[in-house]
Amino acid sequence: MRAFVTGGKGFVGAWLVQHLRASGDEVVAVDRDVDVTDAAAVRRALVGAEPDAVYHLAAFSHVGRSWDDRTAVVSVNTVGTAAVLDACLRCPRPPRVLVVSSAEVYGEVPAQRQPIDEDQPMRPVTPYAASKAAAELLAVQANLGEGLPVIRVRPFNHIGPGQADSFVVPALAARIVAAQRGGKGEMPVGNLSARRDLTDVRDVVRAYRMLMAGGGEPGAVYNVCSGRAVAIEEIAGRLLELAGASLELRPDPDLMRPVDVPVVQGDGTRLARATGWGPIVGLDATLVDVIEEQRQRA
Secondary structure: OEEEEEOOOOHHHHHHHHHHHHOOOEEEEEOOOOOOOOHHHHHHHHHHHOOOEEEEOOOOOOOHHHHOOHHHHHHHHHHHHHHHHHHHHOOOOOOEEEEEOOHHHHOOOOHHHOOEOOOOOOOOOOHHHHHHHHHHHHHHHHHHHHOOOEEEEEEOOEEOOOOOOOOHHHHHHHHHHHHHHHOOOEEEEOOOOOEEEOEEHHHHHHHHHHHHHHHOOOOOEEEEOOOOEEEHHHHHHHHHHHHOOOOEEEEOHHHOOOOOOOEOOEOOHHHHHHHOOOOOOOHHHHHHHHHHHHHHHO
């Protein structure tokens, strides 16, 4: 299979490219060399690659920072998706397309309606989530109105080596390593009560390829998740234990988001039934890899 990947050098994209090549696929990966908001540039790159499969990962991906520049978020996540879909429709043989959305589109779902399945309505509460919801509607239109074989995925939080320190797990690990090296007895933290469904990025990219290799149904949407919600406080505790650190966690108002959904837990039944996928990388194994990476960076 010849695959075209946008955002191919990003956190998830780099792991996806590695997995696709290890699976025998031929891969054309673009990143900052092709601006997804430039429709003509996207068209030239994508149509010229003649792909069988397109994985659209390029995105403005930091939820917290989306409050600072809504225009940029919509430009990259929504307009960029429109450009990719348009380019796919212009291919002589339209490829199968995976549009990566986010579980953030569900917004705040009451505890009695969790775990969250794909039938939950989209109720975005952040600019990031709104941009992803709009991108999904463009994908739905391309499928229903023009017959493009588009599959949508809503990944829940994913973690692992290579993730930027602006995200919670590597941020915590980085602060732990810095405190250990500096001989400090405390470190700042944000909201520790939030509970999140966490999946290793290496499991996430396996799910993406399994859907594109035939398991996914065009027009459908699939959650990619572990099915278990873990408190950030528990994650911080495990990181401290695995790093051999004893630190006091000090709440820092500057690390709090304007809106922070209390609990997010996904239901991955649809994905499992379609592909047989399930996570295989344990949480502690992921956290150990993240800590080790932070130690190498320090």
